[in-house]
Amino acid sequence: MNSNQPYETLDPEDWEKMRALAHQMVNDAIDYLESVSDRPVWQRVPTEIAQTFHAALPEKPSDPSEIYQEFLTNIFPYPMGNIHPRFWAWYMGNGTVMGALADLMASTMNSNMGGGNHSAAMVETQVTNWMKQVVEFPDDSSGLLVSGGSMANLVGITVARNVVAGFDVRKHGVQAIDKKLTVYASTEVHSSNQKAVELLGLGHDCFRKIGVCDDYTINLEQLNNAITEDTRLGCQPICVIASSGTVNTGAIDDLNRIADICSQHNIWFHVDGAIGATAMLSETVKPYLSGIERADSIAMDLHKWMHIPFEAGCVLVRDAKAHRDTFSLVPEYLEPATRGIASGPYWFSEYGLQLSRSFRALKIWMTIKEHGTEKLGRMISRNVEQAQYLGTLIEKSVHLQLIAPIGLDIVCYRYNPGAMEQEGLNKLNREILVELQEQGIAAPSYTTLNGVYCIRVAIANHRSRFEDFDVLAAETIRIGQSITN
Incomplete structure (x- = not known):
C-alpha cells in the first residue's frame, strides 16, 4: 500500500x-x-434532454452541486x-411530504431488513401488525412488507399452492404434480395474478378466468360450477382470487360468498386488495368489503390509496406457520441467535423471496403517525x-x-x-x-x-x-x- x-x-x-x-x-x-x-x-422530455441520458459511464468524480444542478435541469421538471x-x-x-422525508432518513440509516435485532425491524413488525388491524386479521397471522401488489399476490398465491397442493412442493417441485392445480379469478383480475400463476409453474391454462356480471364482479354461479367441473375431471382446485376493487372499474367481488365457496371446496381464499383493501379505513366503503377478514391471504398496496411514496406493499397470511414454511431457508450464516445483532425474533427473510430489503416501513410508520x-x-x-x-x-x-x-x-x-x-x-x-x-x-x-x-x-x-x-x-x-x- x-x-x-x-x-x-x-x-x-x-x-x-x-x-x-x-x-x-x-x-x-x-x-x-x-x-x-x-x-x-x-410534459414530454425534450429530445435534447433525453439525449443526455445516453452519456457514457462516469469514471471520474463530479462536484455534488453540479450533479444536483443537472438533476434540476434534466430530471426534476419531467x-x-x-x-x-x-x-x-x-x-x-x-405520496406524502412526511413519507418523502422518511425515505431520506431510512436511506441514511441504510438498514437491511432481512432480519436481526434493530429498531427498523421493530418498526416493520409494528406496521404489519397495524395492517392486520386495518383488515381485521387475527393477531397471530403473519405479514411482510413488499414492493407492491404484484409481489404481495405472488407471495400469497405461493403459500396457497404449497398448502393446498397435497404434497411437498418445495421438496419435489411442480414436476411431481399428477393432476392439474387450478386457480380461479374473474376476467377483470389484475394481470399480476396471472404472472404469479405462470411463475409458480402452474401455467396460464390452469388459471380459470370466470365471467363477470353487469357490475363487473365475478359471476359466482360460474365460479362454483367451474370448481365443481374441474374437480370432476380430476383437477385439483387450490385457490380463488377475489378482487376488492378491480383495476378497470373498481368493482368489489362478493367476498363473503367467495369465502363460503372456498370453505365448501376446501381451497385457499386470496384477496387481491391492492386497490380496495385499505378502504377498510373509510366508513363509506368498509361495508362493501365485508368478508375480507375471512381471507387466507390478502395483498395490499399502500402506495395507492394510503399515499405512501413508492414502493410500499404488504401481504398478510392467516396461517403464519404455512407462510414461514413456504419460504424459510436458514443457512448457518443466517441462523438467529439469542444475543447480539442476530437475536431478532422475526426474520423477514423467512417469509418472502428477499434477504436484502430496504427500510420501507419507516415512511409508512411516519405517515400513519402524522395523519x-x-x-x-x-x-x-x-x-x-x-x-x-x-x-x-x-x-x-x-x-x-x-x-x-x-x-x-x-x-x-x-x-x-x-x-x-x-x-x-x-x-x-x-x-x-x-x-x-x-x-x-x-x-x-x-x-x-x-x-x-x-x-x-x-x-x-x-x-x-x-x-x-x-x-x-x-x-x-x-x-x-x-x-x-
Whole structure:
C-alpha cells in the first residue's frame, strides 16, 4: 500500500458544503410539492434532454452541486405526474411530504431488513401488525412488507399452492404434480395474478378466468360450477382470487360468498386488495368489503390509496406457520441467535423471496403517525364522493357518456358527439386522452369494456378538488369538439 496516497472514503470531503446542499435539496423538494398544482400534470422530455441520458459511464468524480444542478435541469421538471391533483391514470397515490422525508432518513440509516435485532425491524413488525388491524386479521397471522401488489399476490398465491397442493412442493417441485392445480379469478383480475400463476409453474391454462356480471364482479354461479367441473375431471382446485376493487372499474367481488365457496371446496381464499383493501379505513366503503377478514391471504398496496411514496406493499397470511414454511431457508450464516445483532425474533427473510430489503416501513410508520387512520379514511371517502360527482357531470352532459357502473373511485366514460360508429368513437376518444395528457390538463388512462374504448379516471388522489373534475369534463368536451369540427 502506498502510504503517500491519501486515504479515500465515500463520505463528503467538505461536510459543511454537503450540509448546505442538503438544505437546498430539502427546500427545493418542499417548494416543488407546495406548488405542484401550478405546473402541467405531465410534459414530454425534450429530445435534447433525453439525449443526455445516453452519456457514457462516469469514471471520474463530479462536484455534488453540479450533479444536483443537472438533476434540476434534466430530471426534476419531467415527472410521471402522479403527485399532481389532476393525475388519475392507472392507479397511484400521491405520496406524502412526511413519507418523502422518511425515505431520506431510512436511506441514511441504510438498514437491511432481512432480519436481526434493530429498531427498523421493530418498526416493520409494528406496521404489519397495524395492517392486520386495518383488515381485521387475527393477531397471530403473519405479514411482510413488499414492493407492491404484484409481489404481495405472488407471495400469497405461493403459500396457497404449497398448502393446498397435497404434497411437498418445495421438496419435489411442480414436476411431481399428477393432476392439474387450478386457480380461479374473474376476467377483470389484475394481470399480476396471472404472472404469479405462470411463475409458480402452474401455467396460464390452469388459471380459470370466470365471467363477470353487469357490475363487473365475478359471476359466482360460474365460479362454483367451474370448481365443481374441474374437480370432476380430476383437477385439483387450490385457490380463488377475489378482487376488492378491480383495476378497470373498481368493482368489489362478493367476498363473503367467495369465502363460503372456498370453505365448501376446501381451497385457499386470496384477496387481491391492492386497490380496495385499505378502504377498510373509510366508513363509506368498509361495508362493501365485508368478508375480507375471512381471507387466507390478502395483498395490499399502500402506495395507492394510503399515499405512501413508492414502493410500499404488504401481504398478510392467516396461517403464519404455512407462510414461514413456504419460504424459510436458514443457512448457518443466517441462523438467529439469542444475543447480539442476530437475536431478532422475526426474520423477514423467512417469509418472502428477499434477504436484502430496504427500510420501507419507516415512511409508512411516519405517515400513519402524522395523519392517523381516521384522516386517511376521510381522504378515501372523499375520492369516492368525487367519483360520484364526476359521474353526475357526465350524466348531465349531452356530449359525455358513462360506460360502466362507478366502482369505488373509478369512472369510465367517453366523449360521444352522436352519429358516429364504434370504431370512429374509439379513435376519437384515444385522441382526446392523448391531448388531455400532452396539453398538461389532466392525466387519466384508458381501458376497453365490451369493445368500447373508455377514458378511465382512477381518483386515488388526496390533492384532487371537486373543481378539478369540472375542468376534466369541460376540457374533454372542448378537445372533442375541436377534433370533430
